[in-house]
Amino acid sequence: MRNRISERISILRSVCKIESQIIFMVLVAVFVLTGCEQKHKEDADVMDLARETEVISVQSDEAERALEATGGLNAWKKTTMLQLDCVVTFYQTDGSCYLTEQHYEVRPWLNSIQISAEEPQGTFIWKFSRGRFNVLRGNSQIDALSEAVPSRCFAEVILNIITAPARFLDDSVEFSQKANPVKIRGQWYYPIERQSKGFFARVSEAVFYQDRDSSLVDMIRLACLNTGAAREKTIQYVRGYDYEEVEKEGPLVPTRIEIFESDARDRLQKRVVKIDCHTIRRSK
Structure with missing residues (x-):
């Protein structure tokens, strides 16, 4: 009985560890994607800026x-x-x-x-x-x-x-x-x-x-x-x-x-x- 309980605890720990690793990887991916999106947005703003400044006129x-x-x-x-x-x-x-x-x-x-x-x-x-x-x-x-x-x-x-x-x-x-x-x-x-x-x-x-x-x-x-x-x-x-x-x-x-x-x-x-x-x- 004790052996079975120990096995179950070991399995649960392994599952928790795997889940924690998955959550960590997901969070890392989210932060990376968010950073990329922000960088792309900044790059897009700069590109839009370059186009806009070419047609600026003083009113x-x-x-x-x-x-x-x-x-x-x-x-x-x-x-x-x-x-x-x-x-x-x-x-x-x-x-x-x-x-x-x-x-x-x-x-x-x-x-x-x-x-x-x-x-x-x-x-x-x-x-x-x-x-x-x-x-x-x-x-x-x-x-x-x-x-x-x-x-x-x-x-x-x-x-x-x-x-x-x-x-x-x-x-x-x-x-x-x-x-x-x-x-x-x-x-x-x-x-x-x-x-x-x-x-x-x-x-x-x-x-x-x-x-x-x-x-x-x-x-x-x-x-x-x-x-x-x-x-x-x-x-x-x-x-x-x-x-x-x-x-x-x-x-x-x-x-x-x-x-x-x-x-x-x-x-x-x-x-x-x-x-x-x-x-x-x-x-x-």
Whole structure:
């Protein structure tokens, strides 16, 4: 009797082991297929991008001026991705500041940015693409950033200020320029409002400020959509400085970016984030 029980237990263990191996192999296959599908989708997006950029046309005077001020349409069309290595300073409410290093991968024509960094809490990778924010690795927020600006807003404002000229060519939104310039901190700008065309907004409402003299869009007011149940709108101002050409015949992008909070009257207040980019590369 004992021998029979032992045999049955041995058989059951063998069956369980085989089933576990099968389940493991199935899971591996699923992950591989999912990864392949994602890679194929990314490849398809890039192929579609190549076709789309060949037929891009500029539809407004403000868009044409913004493009010309940053190297011209061809410089942007030949830029599939920008990679930026930056030192980021977060200014805390107690008067202290926190410094960290971040890497950005910006795809102007896919309306996408990926942000990665090594933090004491661990590595994080965030992606903001076509109005959607996803956490690819780590936490959705880091302690120092949470005091300054929500992570979704952080990604969105950086993407918009770096690729501002290309954003004017996005056909999912519409832009309207105000007739009269406004003066902000001693500088004259033409405000250009952006709104989504559809009922469900996938990008935040924004005002792009185009410098009256240089035509650079070096300041943006973003009413960032949070993902909470109340869908609060956090108002952030972002400014770009020290524009430089990315390699030879590349577009001009800001090498310094600053994010400001606003008061109840929607006026620029204290700086909450400063970003200094020391290395910028592009992929054609």
